[in-house]
Amino acid sequence: MSDLLFHLFAVFTVACALGVVFNKNAVASALCLLLSLVGVAGLFVLLDAFLLAVLLVLVYAGAVVALFLFIIMLLDMQGGDRKRFTKATLVSSTVAGGLLITGLVSFATRGLNHTTILAEVPVVGNSLRAYAEQLFTVYLLPVQIVGFLLLIAMLGVIVLSKKFEGLEDIK
Amino acid sequence: MFDFYFELPLLLRLVLQGTAVILVLFPLAAACSMAERKVSAWIQGRPGPNRTVPPFLAWIPGISILQKLGIFQLAADGGKFTFKEDVVPGHVNAFYFILAPIASMIPALTTVAFIPFGAYFTELADGTMKLVPIALTNLDVGLLAVFALGSLGVYSLILAGWASNSKYPFLGGVRASAQLISYELSMTLSVLPVFLWVNAPGGPGTLSLFDVVQSQSQPGFFGGMWYIFLMPLSAFIFLIALFAETNRQPFDMPESEADLVGGFHTEYGAFKWSLFFVAEYAHMIVGSGIFCLLFLGGWNPLPWVTLADVVNFGAGFLPLIASPLVMGVIGITLFLLKVGFFIFFFMWVRWTLPRFRYDQVMTLGWKKLLPLSIANLVLYAILIAVKDLYFPNL
Structure with missing residues (x-):
């Protein structure tokens, strides 16, 4: 099933x-x-x-x-x-695609080689409480960094999308 | 008595349960349209639909009461919507045009799966009594699941507006997407204080709606208090956001008859049109249900008086009341009464307040409600932390 x-x-x-x-x-x-x-x-x-x-x-x-x-x-x-594809886009897209495929292949094969490691990952359960505890203890720094990145991205979008023409636009 | 039922395969039982709930919700949502007409008539001081009666039933004495209530008008409307010619205009994108009303039913009828309607006592193996919710599922992430599925409701409006390929429906669809996303934020933030309070340190850590009701059914002053008294601002913000999320006046921007003809459903008719409205009423029923569970103690009859108290008291006179079946019926009835009041409240507001302008809706959502709900969350976070630190036994 x-x-x-x-x-x-x-x-x-x-x-x-x-x-x-x-x-x-x-x-x-x-x-x-x-x-x-x-x-x-x-x-x-x-x-x-x-x-x-x-x-x-x-x-x-x-x-x-x-x-x-x-x-x-x-x-x-x-x-x-x-726009038609230029040479630069062709080369860069080939390189990017190649990197993506290499990454996927290495990810898949490494996963096959080291399946025992998966068993060593501590089981914290799937309850809400388990997620929250992990996020606020072990992974506190990554969470904060990701939050900060999102804030920067948001500020960037505001700066890029708003046309600042005169001083009165900047309030 | 019901042993044969429990011998059925699990999958079949689940399908039967789901069908039973939908068979109640769907006619209830349809009946709301008649209630709306009667309530609007009452508020405007006119009789409303009171003439329809099938000729072959008219001889029955006393049937004029049903006739005055407009019960037969409901059946007539339903029949009309079902048998009317289902026109698909020539200029629309037919596939998405037909998909939109179908898509509107999916979130409307699935969110109800996470709503507990009542509770009953069951005897465990060691002889203790345990309160069990009457619900299709009692998930750990219950409320989040309702919000997640409910948020998919916006697509039917967007699709309907876009596939109609005409200006007014298109504007309605664009407004729907902007409005529903704007108010979802305030809605989610406004219920967080409730869960901060429910998930006291050492608790199980849950977003289950049943546990919210359980924590409003504890002994003591704070234990038995409904959260509408404890957190009135949260309840107020949630209620406003609920009006916006269900597209009810004064927030019905996607429909907005005065400036958009009929909004997203301008090009729709017959059965497809009625599906949109059944979905809207189903959203209202589910939304009112969540409000009752979060802030009004679910199936508890009064603040500081729980269903278990009432049943234990009643069982002193009549032991039958403590049986799971009767207790379940009492709980569901109390819950539906509260939901019914909120359906009435939705209609009351609709026929009392004028519609907001679109810019007012956006200003209210982003500049007033969102900061207010964030401030509310921070305030309650501090208060609850102080309470847990210094008055843990309060």
């Missing part, structure tokens, strides 16, 4: 992810992204990680994709004229 569900969700997730890339229509792409995220949430549920599944749906499916759609509809994107 669980195996069957895993295969269903995995195929569903990947198919929807492909739909994001290959759809001509931006709204349909965003909806495929939504379905793909729901599929990932399903995979988390199969792993008994209910909190991650719920947070994924709440933050990404519920808010981020809705914002995507809002932007798409506000800008009324109809594809538009895209």
Whole structure:
């Protein structure tokens, strides 16, 4: 049962992810992204990680994709004229793709070689309390750093998107 | 008596339970539309729908009471929506146009899975009595799951507005996406003080809605207090955000008949149109249910008087009351009465207050409600920390 569900969700997730890339229509792409995220949430549920599944749906499916759609509809994107690929983009995309594949392959093979290490990872349970304790004790510094990065990104977006023309704009 | 039921396979039982809940929620949501017409009529000082009666039933004495209540009008409306020609206009994106009302039903009918309606005592193996919630699931992350599924409701409005391929629905869809995202933040922040209070140090650490009700059913002054008295500001912010999230007046920007014709559903008719409204009422029912569980003690009849107290008192006269079935029915009835009051409150506000302008909705959401809810959270975090440090036994 669980195996069957895993295969269903995995195929569903990947198919929807492909739909994001290959759809001509931006709204349909965003909806495929939504379905793909729901599929990932399903995979988390199969792993008994209910909190991650719920947070994924709440933050990404519920808010981020809705914002995507809002932007798409506000800008009324109809594809538009895209620039042709230049040599620089071809080279850089090949390098980036190669790095991504190398990373994935090494990740997969290392995972096969060191499966025993997985067993040594301390089990902290999937309850809300276990997550919270880990986040506020062991992983406090990374959490703070990520929060700080997000703050910087937010400030950057405000600075970049707002056109400062006169002194009265800076309030 | 019910042994045959427990011999069924688990999957079948779960499907039966889910179907039973939907079979109650769906007609209840439909009946809300009739309640809305009657309440609006009452507020405006007119009789409302009171004429419809099937001719073959008209001879029954006393049926005029049902007739005046508009019960048959509800059936007539339902029949009309079902059998009316289902038009798909030529200029729409047909696939997404049909998908939108279907998508509106998914969050509306799934969020109810995490709502406990009542509770009953069951005897454990060692003879102690344990209170068990009546709910489809009692998840550790209960409230988050409701918020997560509820937040998917915005897509039906966006899709409907976009797929209609015409200006007014489009504006309605854009407004819906902006409004629902804006108020989700305040809504989530406003309930955090409740869970700070529930999850005192040494507790289990939970977001389950059943545990919130349990912590309002403890002995003592603070134990039996409903959280609407303890945290009135949280309750107020949550209620306002709930109005915005369910697109009820004064926040019904996506619909906004005065300036957008019908908003996102301008191009819709017949059954598809009615699905949007059943979904809206189902959201209202679930939202009122969450408000009652968080701030009004769920199925407890009065503050400082719990359901268990009442049942134990009643069992002194009539032992039957303590049986799980009767206790469950009493709990569900009390809960539904509170929910019913809030449905009425939603309608009361709708027919009393005028609609906000769009810029007012955004100003209220981002400049007033959000800072207020953050300040509320910080205040309660400090108060609860002080209480836990210096008055742990209060």
